[in-house]
Amino acid sequence: MKIKIKVNNPIISSEMKIRMRSWRSPIALLVYIFILVIFLLIFASMALSTMRYGYSSADYSEVGLVIFYTLSIVQFFIIVLVAPASTAGAISSEREKQTLDLLLCTQMSPAKIVIGKLVSSLLWILLMFVASIPLYSIAFLFGGVNPMAVVTVMLYYFLVSLTAGSIGLFYSTVFKRTVTSSIMAYLTIFLIFILSLVIGYAELFFLSQRGVYPDFAKAFYFNPFIAFLGAMSIALQGSTGSNIFAVTSYQLYTLVIVNVIFLFVLSSFSLLTSMKRINPLKGSKR
């Protein structure tokens, strides 16, 4: 009973109710699945066309892997685009609609409001994951993919959506207008992706000038997409016996662990700052 009380968050149930009543939700879900199917058809047909007569099960596995990678990568970028958008208006739209004060004068703490907003957005993204699972079954038909790989991908999606969603939420507490907070959230996420790549390649370039040729740049550890590919490689090692980066397993694990810690720190900072920002009595108890 105690657990039930702690878990109860009115924002989650009302947000889900409001979201699912809108005609936009089923349309968005349909468009999402449609995009995945289009990519899947293109890449699967390309993979199938490369197969020769008398193909072996190894060839089939290649097609299965192509389908898996295609779905996972496309879905990764859709989530990176959707997660900040779904939270960037969480608090700013309450301000725009003049409902934030009504929430803040209830018994709900700022933390509960922020968590409620984030979880309701993540639940929407979770629904997108679940809707895409049947498409993964096509990869299993061809083989080459293990269930652990799908679980790894889903966990990484969760982590990335948590981080991107937290960043969106943070900006929605900073800016009064949803448009501004959305732009800032996308800009920040874009910088995380691009800066880590640019710095990483710069690092490799300068080291090569000194005659040092490392397998991997340290800045890449902070790139969620590279770490996501690394996590998939680890999960698929049992199936394929190889990874997409020419690095050791140790480096691969380090990449994923450092990135997971980085994303957790980023989301924790964003969430804690958001909670502090919407607290109208911050610094009270004089």
Add this chain to the structure above:
Amino acid sequence: MLLKTVNLTKYYGNFLALDKLNIEVREGEIYGFVGPNGAGKTTAMKILACLMNASAGEAYIDGISIMQNPAKAKKLIGYMPDFFGVYDNLKVDEYLDFYADAHNVPKGERGPLIDDLLRLVNLADKKDKYVDTLSRGMKQRLCLARSLIHEPKLLILDEPASGMDPQARAEMKFILKALKAQGKSILISSHILPELSEMCDRVCILSRGKAVVSGNIDEIMDTMGRRAKITIGFLADEDLQNGVAVMRTNDLVGEMVREGNNVEAVFNGTDEDISKLIKAFALSDVRIVSISKTVQSLEQIFLEVIGNEN
């Protein structure tokens, strides 16, 4: 005493928005905040609703410090802001259920409570309607029901009748009187002064963040000097000249304005003083044809106080 503020002060940067406000709201009374825009009414109400920190001072509700223990204080306070929005795609009962849940009202109690509140605010027939389809007056009443969902002891209503038509205002007034009859204390701000004077047990006139005068209407009248305006009609011009001379000798008569054979004058005395003035006219052979007295309304006092302050 249900609500007490002690030297409540608020600065926005260097701007003093609230200057050592001291008010006391008793149980079961309607207390009015009157003041022009920027007087500090909303600031005071937001501090009392735990939506803003005070720069200095204290506020207690039922003995609980709002500053030290806002979570406990919130249980006792229902707040309705001057401007508020509603959620699209939520029905009236779902809207109230959401806020009931947010106030930790047990699920089993919510249904009957919502029905009671909807009856109180005359929205029982709108229970299954979407909130965004309601008229402004209905939304105001729904917001009032929302502020009552956790059965608070004190209601803080910031301009609850703003933007309403006369019928909706009358309905709101009726509901507030019903709430008072139920023993709720209400702190209300409004620009519609005649309504406030009719409804409130006591009022506080705020100007530039300062409580200029407070008390019940009669006390305020006394504080301000129970001023009235008298209008005297004289028979002829000669009577008017002599009458004005008589009035000038009376200390209770203030500023005079002539209109034809009538004189309108500020009069700071009682009815007995008026009868003495009539006697003085008779002794001076001043022929008067009419005399009438108009007592200053709260609005006139308000304008005078604000005028003096500015």
